[in-house]
Amino acid sequence: MPDTSEVTIFDVAQAAGVSITTVSRILNNKPDVSKTTRQRVQQVIEELGYTPHAQARRLAARKSRTIALLFPLDRAVGQLELDFIVGAAAAAGNENFFFYFVTTPITKNSLLGLYRSAQVDGIILMEIHTQDWRVDLLREYDYPFVMIGHCADNTGLSFVDVDFEANIILAFDHLIELGHREIGFLGHPQAMRQQGYGPAVRCWAGYEKALQKHSLTPIYREERIDVQALFDATLTLLEERPQLTAIVATQGSPIVGVVRALRQAGRAVPDDFSVVGITTENMAELITPPLTTINFPAYTEGVQAARMLISQLNQKPLETEQILLPPELIVRKSTGPVRTGSR
Amino acid sequence: MPDTSEVTIFDVAQAAGVSITTVSRILNNKPDVSKTTRQRVQQVIEELGYTPHAQARRLAARKSRTIALLFPLDRAVGQLELDFIVGAAAAAGNENFFFYFVTTPITKNSLLGLYRSAQVDGIILMEIHTQDWRVDLLREYDYPFVMIGHCADNTGLSFVDVDFEANIILAFDHLIELGHREIGFLGHPQAMRQQGYGPAVRCWAGYEKALQKHSLTPIYREERIDVQALFDATLTLLEERPQLTAIVATQGSPIVGVVRALRQAGRAVPDDFSVVGITTENMAELITPPLTTINFPAYTEGVQAARMLISQLNQKPLETEQILLPPELIVRKSTGPVRTGSR
DNA sequence: TTGAAAGCGTTACCAT
DNA sequence: ATGGTAACGCTTTCAA
Numbered sequence: 001m002p003d004t005s006e007v008t009i010f011d012v013a014q015a016a017g018v019s020i021t022t023v024s025r026i027l028n029n030k031p032d033v034s035k036t037t038r039q040r041v042q043q044v045i046e047e048l049g050y051t052p053h054a055q056a057r058r059l060a061a062r063k064s065r066t067i068a069l070l071f072p073l074d075r076a077v078g079q080l081e082l083d084f085i086v087g088a089a090a091a092a093g094n095e096n097f098f099f100y101f102v103t104t105p106i107t108k109n110s111l112l113g114l115y116r117s118a119q120v121d122g123i124i125l126m127e128i129h130t131q132d133w134r135v136d137l138l139r140e141y142d143y144p145f146v147m148i149g150h151c152a153d154n155t156g157l158s159f160v161d162v163d164f165e166a167n168i169i170l171a172f173d174h175l176i177e178l179g180h181r182e183i184g185f186l187g188h189p190q191a192m193r194q195q196g197y198g199p200a201v202r203c204w205a206g207y208e209k210a211l212q213k214h215s216l217t218p219i220y221r222e223e224r225i226d227v228q229a230l231f232d233a234t235l236t237l238l239e240e241r242p243q244l245t246a247i248v249a250t251q252g253s254p255i256v257g258v259v260r261a262l263r264q265a266g267r268a269v270p271d272d273f274s275v276v277g278i279t280t281e282n283m284a285e286l287i288t289p290p291l292t293t294i295n296f297p298a299y300t301e302g303v304q305a306a307r308m309l310i311s312q313l314n315q316k317p318l319e320t321e322q323i324l325l326p327p328e329l330i331v332r333k334s335t336g337p338v339r340t341g342s343r
Numbered sequence: 344m345p346d347t348s349e350v351t352i353f354d355v356a357q358a359a360g361v362s363i364t365t366v367s368r369i370l371n372n373k374p375d376v377s378k379t380t381r382q383r384v385q386q387v388i389e390e391l392g393y394t395p396h397a398q399a400r401r402l403a404a405r406k407s408r409t410i411a412l413l414f415p416l417d418r419a420v421g422q423l424e425l426d427f428i429v430g431a432a433a434a435a436g437n438e439n440f441f442f443y444f445v446t447t448p449i450t451k452n453s454l455l456g457l458y459r460s461a462q463v464d465g466i467i468l469m470e471i472h473t474q475d476w477r478v479d480l481l482r483e484y485d486y487p488f489v490m491i492g493h494c495a496d497n498t499g500l501s502f503v504d505v506d507f508e509a510n511i512i513l514a515f516d517h518l519i520e521l522g523h524r525e526i527g528f529l530g531h532p533q534a535m536r537q538q539g540y541g542p543a544v545r546c547w548a549g550y551e552k553a554l555q556k557h558s559l560t561p562i563y564r565e566e567r568i569d570v571q572a573l574f575d576a577t578l579t580l581l582e583e584r585p586q587l588t589a590i591v592a593t594q595g596s597p598i599v600g601v602v603r604a605l606r607q608a609g610r611a612v613p614d615d616f617s618v619v620g621i622t623t624e625n626m627a628e629l630i631t632p633p634l635t636t637i638n639f640p641a642y643t644e645g646v647q648a649a650r651m652l653i654s655q656l657n658q659k660p661l662e663t664e665q666i667l668l669p670p671e672l673i674v675r676k677s678t679g680p681v682r683t684g685s686r
Numbered sequence: 687t688t689g690a691a692a693g694c695g696t697t698a699c700c701a702t
Numbered sequence: 703a704t705g706g707t708a709a710c711g712c713t714t715t716c717a718a
Contacts (some may be wrong), residue, residue, distance in 0.1 A: 007459070008711055019689045024713060030687055051459035055407065056711035059398040059694050073433065078625070083427035086446060090416065093447035098462070101444040103429060116350075118695095119441070158404070227628060259453045262612035282421070284569060288606070288631055314445045319428035351695060362705045374703055399695035402710050461711095586694060 007050045016044040026190065027052055032322045049340060050343045058118070067092055067309055068100040070111075070134075072127050073203070078253050079283045080298045084148060087302025088124055095310045115143045124148060124308045128159075130196035148301050149168045149198045157322045158312060164199050166327040167294040168206025168214065171276040174292075175246045176331055179338035180274060184237045186218035186230060186249040186258065193222065203250040216343050221243065230257030238265050245338050246274040253283050255291065259309070259334075271334035289333035297325065350393045359387040370395055401461070406509055410425045410435055411443040411463045413454075415470050415478075421596050422626045423641045430645025431467055438653045441463065443578060451480060465652045467491060471502075473539035490654045491644050492541045493665070495588035501655060501664045503647045507542050507621075509670040510637040511549025512556065515621040517672055518589045519557050523617060527580045529564035529573060529592040529601065536565065546593040564585065573600030581608050588618075588619040588681050596626050598634065602677075613679035626671070632676035640668065 013020045018041060018158050025033050042051075058064050069088050071081070085101065092099040095290070100120060104110070107281060111134060114120050121144065124132055128149030136146050139157070147159040162173070175183055185207050188200035213219055220240050223233040236259075238244060247257045250261045255277040259269060267273040270290055277284070284291040306319050354371070356363045361384060369384050401407050412431050414424070428444065434440040443463060446536075447453070454477060457463050462489065468477055471492030476499070481488050490502040518526055528550050530536070531543035554561055562584050573594060581587060581604075592598045596649040598620040602612060610616040612632055620627070620636045627634040642645050653663050 012710080021689055021691095021714085022687085025688090028713080034687060037687080049455070050457070051456040053402070053711050054462045055398045055402040056461075056694090057713075059396070059402055059696085060711075060713040062694070063715090064398065071429075071432075073429070075430060077425060082420060082422070082428075085421060085425075085428065085444070086416065089414075089444050089446045093445070099444050099446075100444050101428070101432050102436070103432045103442075112392070113394040116392070117397040118399075119397045147435040189703080252348070253629055256631065260631055286596055287627070288599065288603055288651065303418075353695080363696085364698090364704085364705055364707095369696080377703060380703080396695050399710090402698075402712085403695075403697040405697090405710070554714090 009052065010043055012041065012048060012050050012273045015048060016041045020120050034062075037267075059274050062118075064098075064118050064121050065096070066098040066120045067102050067122050067124065067306065068102050068114060069124045070106060070126065071101060071103050071334070073103045073105075078295060079251055081279050081280075084126060084302040084305075085107070087299040088306040089302075091303040091306035092310070095307070096309055097306075099306075105133030106134070111137060112143075113140065115337065121285075121313050124305045124309060127137070128198050129160075130198065130201055132196075141337045144175055144309065146305050146312070148305050150324075151198070155320060156320055157309050160301050160308065160321075160323040161198070161325065162296060163324045163327050164202035164250075165206035165209070166198075166211070168250070169210045169327070170327045170329050171248045171294055172207075172210035172216075174331070174335065175248070175274060175276065178246075178274065178308075178335060180246040181214075181216065181338075182241065182243045183216060184234075184241070184244050184247040185195060185218075186233055186237075186247060186251065187220060187222045188250055189224055190222040199250070206250075225254050227254045227257035230254050230256075231261045234261035235260045235265060238262075245272075246276070246335070248276045250278055252277070252279045252296070253287075255279070256287060256300070259287065259289075259291075268285055268336050272339060274335035274338075276329075276335060284332060290331045292335040293330055295330050297328075297329040301325070313333075345410040350391045352395065354386065354389055354391075355391060355393050358391060359384045361605060391685065405461075407441075407461050407464050408439070409441040409443050409463045409467050410453075410467065410656075411445050411457060412467045412647060413449060413469065414444060414446050414447075416479060421602050422623050423595050423639060426623055426641030427469065427645040427648075430642040432626070432645075433647040434646040434649035435653070438650070440649075440653055441456050442649075449477070451476075455486075457482065458484070464656050465489070467648045467652060471504075471541050472588070473544055475539075485657055487652065489648050489655070491648050492543070493667075495539075497665060499663055502667040503644050503651065503664075504541070504668065505639060505644070506667045506670050507545035507593075508549035508552070510621070510672070511546050511593070512553045513552075513670045513672050514591045514637055514640045515553035515557060515559075515675070515677065518591070518617060518619065521589075521617065521678060523589040524559065524585045524681075525562070525584065525589070526555075526559060527577075527584070527587050527590040528561075529576055529580075529590060529594065530563060530565045531593055532567055532617045533565040550591075563673050568601035570597045572604070574604045575600075577601045577604035578608060581605075587614075589619070589678070591619045593621055595620070596630075598622070599630060601635075602632075612668045613677050615682060617681075619678060620674075627675060629674070629678075634675055635675045635678040638671040638673050640671075644668070 013023045089099045123145040126148040126149050131153045132151050148161040150161045193200040221233045223229045277291050279293050284293045356366045432442045433589045466488040469491040471490050473495045475494050493502040493504045536543040566572045622636050627636045
């Protein structure tokens with residue numbers, strides 16, 4: 001059982017016949033070290049199997065080189081969330097930052113504590129609300145962070161977000177183009193919208209604009225986000241308004257409930273009925289029929305968020321970056337032209 | 344902009360009129376501190392908004408209180424993987440451990456480096472192969488780790504794993520009971536099995552035992568794990584052997600391809616044809632029809648792995664725990680009795 | 687180009 | 703029950 005776990009910078013210095021300082025310089029790729037010294041030390045490092053002690057380094061350098069993703073566990077998590085995580089983790093790894101994944105519920109103190117305890121240099125916040133206490137708090141203390149999502153007042157803040165409003169409008173445009181006029185809308189739960197949850201608010205705003213733009217009659221429901229709830233809501237909608245020929249839903253994978261309800265009601269998708277959802281690419285392909293969706297590039301968002309944060313951390317003059325991804329509709333097999341002479 | 348980021352243990356000690364040592368004792372819940380002192384210091388901590396410096400703590404205590412999940416990004420990730428992560432992260436948080444999520448590809452050096460650099464106290468390994476160099480390496484160096492999965496020789500090692508072999512047998516038992524005799528098997532890619540990837544090896548072993556147990560004729564394919572590949576494989580299987588009435592597939596969500604192919608081939612599930620897969624509960628419910636599955640309790644596995652690791656870290660006498668979860672078949676809507684007089 | 691020494695903010699050990 | 707002080711392993715500043 002080899003034992004290399006105890007090798008310190010001191011051992012390296014001694015073995016190479018140089019000072020600790022010199023070794024440190026080499027470790028940190030600093031200039032002002034002769035080529036020969038550098039080589040010799042590097043060889044010793046190799047031979048001894050030396051790895052710098054991360055904690056000591058961070059303590060001395062006063063930088064944690066760590067970012068955290070605050071991940072609220074209060075809702076069902078799916079492909080979408082996974083993609084955020086993996087994207088952010090991958091980007092952090094690329095920049096040689098550590099990625100700390102936090103799922104425990106946060107409070108004002110635990111949030112500040114992450115910075116104060118020098119656990120992290122910066123944070124990625126998600127599930128942003130129009131008014132968000134976490135944002136207010138971090139802004140007040142001037143701690144670095146970026147958001148996946150955005151709030152009402154974003155001055156001086158960096159974020160990456162999907163343009164939900166434009167996306168919903170795009171979805172309606174698509175259906176209108178296919179000849180649909182009777183289009184149902186399944187939004188987020190009303191409570192979420194009232195609490196200011198970003199996607200809920202902006203999807204709803206998009207819906208209202210689409211109604212106006214195309215002079216449509218409003219037909220909607222705001223339901224719980226799960227398969228069963230959407231199944232029931234769809235049947236209700238069809239009952240209330242049998243002439244419906246299409247539905248736009250803001251939920252992710254639970255949209256399966258909509259498809260299932262339509263099948264039960266004898267409406268074939270996409271021949272009799274069209275459906276548009278919001279999901280990641282992976283998920284859309286798993287649904288039968290493959291779903292026409294507003295694309296949710298969660299992986300990309302995760303990557304961008306991490307990159308923005310790290311670049312903010314690296315340079316003093318904090319440039320704010322605000323990325324609102326352009327709407328993107330991917331037409332698959334769940335939408336088609338309205339049936340002429342349909343009921 | 345309040346500034347509390349610079350408060351150290353020294354400030355607390357001074358403000359409370361005690362020594363640093365005493366404050367440290369209180370911070371770490373050690374005995375031998377008078378009740379009054381403790382209260383007073385605690386109040387000062389509160390007032391000053393003091394949070395101990397994590398890096399300094401870890402350096403001095405020679406413990407990182409951090410575990411890492413090594414997450415290979417080489418394959419498509421889905422609900423299954425997410426559940427591992429979230430489960431492990433939640434469990435770590437509960438035990439007040441930090442959870443470090445690593446997606447960068449690892450090498451011998453980077454793996455050892457995680458320990459040497461005191462970045463982590465222990466590691467959770469997944470995607471275990473029968474012969475796994477990571478396991479051999481960590482065993483040789485005697486570094487703490489646990490596996491999600493297990494290998495050929497597990498003496499002295501801790502793991503949690505699904506009993507794939509028993510599960511596959513259980514799936515066949517279920518179908519046999521329903522009267523099926525012509526059952527196709529869609530296994531992992533042959534290459535994976537040959538490389539010793541655990542689930543591939545043991546699913547195959549289960550298949551062979553099931554064949555023998557029920558004296559069945561082998562009908563199988565070992566395909567790439569994606570929707571399209573399984574779609575094609577299913578059609579091929581049906582062509583080769585039209586009398587098939589059921590399929591057992593070892594893949595997760597891509598099993599959607601099987602269902603889709605059956606629909607195209609005019610075989611109604613579960614009336615004409617039965618399908619059993621291996622997925623998490625969430626995923627099974629999203630498929631139409633809801634899939635009868637071998638349950639994959641990924642969240643639980645993640646939780647258990649983290650708990651095992653942490654308890655191993657906390658107590659010196661390393662007790663090994665080896666958990667092979669009992670097989671569990673959840674019957675949903677994709678299996679039914681064989682049609683009498685079916686082709 | 688190199689090195690000595692002073693931190694970084696804790697914990698642990700040994701006194702008292 | 704409390705305090706002084708030496709680590710912990712590194713980075714940084716200043717001097718040579």
